[in-house]
Amino acid sequence: MCLFRIFDYRFRLMKSHGDRIINILHVISFTLLMAMSLFFFIYEVWFILPILCETKSWSYTFYCSLSMYILHNIIGNFLMCWLTDNSMKSLPNYRQHPPPTEASFWHLCTKCQMMVPPRSWHCQACKRCTLKRDHHCTFAANCIGHNNHRYFICMLFHMSVGCGLCLVFNTIESYYAKSLFFADSLILFSIWGLIRQEIVDEHLWHIVSSCIIKLNFILTALVIAQLVYQLIILSRNSSCHRFKDCTYDQGFKKNVELIMGRRKFWVLLSPLLDSPLPHDGTKWQLTKHHL
Numbered sequence: 103m104c105l106f107r108i109f110d111y112r113f114r115l116m117k118s119h120g121d122r123i124i125n126i127l128h129v130i131s132f133t134l135l136m137a138m139s140l141f142f143f144i145y146e147v148w149f150i151l152p153i154l155c156e157t158k159s160w161s162y163t164f165y166c167s168l169s170m171y172i173l174h175n176i177i178g179n180f181l182m183c184w185l186t187d188n189s190m191k192s193l194p195n196y197r198q199h200p201p202p203t204e205a206s207f208w209h210l211c212t213k214c215q216m217m218v219p220p221r222s223w224h225c226q227a228c229k230r231c232t233l234k235r236d237h238h239c240t241f242a243a244n245c246i247g248h249n250n251h252r253y254f255i256c257m258l259f260h261m262s263v264g265c266g267l268c269l270v271f272n273t274i275e276s277y278y279a280k281s282l283f284f285a286d287s288l289i290l291f292s293i294w295g296l297i298r299q300e301i302v303d304e305h306l307w308h309i310v311s312s313c314i315i316k317l318n319f320i321l322t323a324l325v326i327a328q329l330v331y332q333l334i335i336l337s338r339n340s341s342c343h344r345f346k347d348c349t350y351d352q353g354f355k356k357n358v359e360l361i362m363g364r365r366k367f368w369v370l371l372s373p374l375l376d377s378p379l380p381h382d383g384t385k386w387q388l389t390k391h392h393l
């Protein structure tokens with residue numbers, strides 16, 4: 103009964119203040135992702151790497167450069183997810199209406215009051231139809247669809263590599279500092295000790311690094327799970343909305359080109375790499391047995 107009341111209250115809250123809540127969630131999620139990426143970069147480059155190797159050694163320079171490259175890819179792809187327009191307005195005027203030969207494949211969006219191409223769906227948060235809509239990303243405050251799906255997959259890939267690398271560095275540092283399991287059983291006692299200022303600096307560092315490595319582990323697992331999910335979608339040319347649907351499956355190579363563009367997996371190198379998509383997101387060929 104109590105649970106029902108909570109759901110009912112949530113439903114009424116979303117109905118009356120839905121737009122405001124979504125906008126606040128967008129700002130919080132956007133800031134959180136940017137802040138977490140910058141935090142892990144600074145933590146690894148300024149605190150962990152100098153413990154593991156000499157700051158003047160080639161290995162320190164190499165890992166710093168690699169970290170900067172990964173950060174550039176995460177933030178660059180993330181910004182492109184946010185800034186890329188997936189709506190019907192991204193199409194030239196003459197493509198915003200179905201040509202007679204394609205009209206039977208288009209459907210009416212009752213909210214936008216216009217005909218939209220196959221695989222386009224209305225998004226309640228964006229308040230418009232998105233071309234080949236995959237899902238609405240709260241972090242990017244935008245729908246992931248035909249024009250920015252590539253950036254989303256690349257962002258997940260670099261987040262997985264970045265989180266994995268941080269986990270390796272943090273585990274090695276914690277192993278040598280013997281702080282991996284330090285805080286677990288003593289964390290409440292430790293916080294109490296901190297309040298009473300009974301803990302020396304060395305213990306404080308152990309507690310902090312032990313908490314960060316656990317956060318790092320959880321984030322790595324979440325991001326890799328998301329990446330695997332998206333790679334399955336990529337291999338089938340499906341979407342989150344219809345995960346198991348193979349209606350538009352054109353074979354692995356063609357599916358990669360339809361989502362990543364003509365340069366295929368080379369787009370993983372940088373969000374700045376131009377990779378035109380084979381079509382504008384209105385014409386979707388069916389799998390042979392669906393014809």
Ligand SMILES: [Zn+2]
Pocket residue numbers: 211212213214215223224225229230231
């Ligand atoms: Zn619509």
Ligand SMILES: [Zn+2]
Pocket residue numbers: 225226227228229237238239244245246
């Ligand atoms: Zn949306």
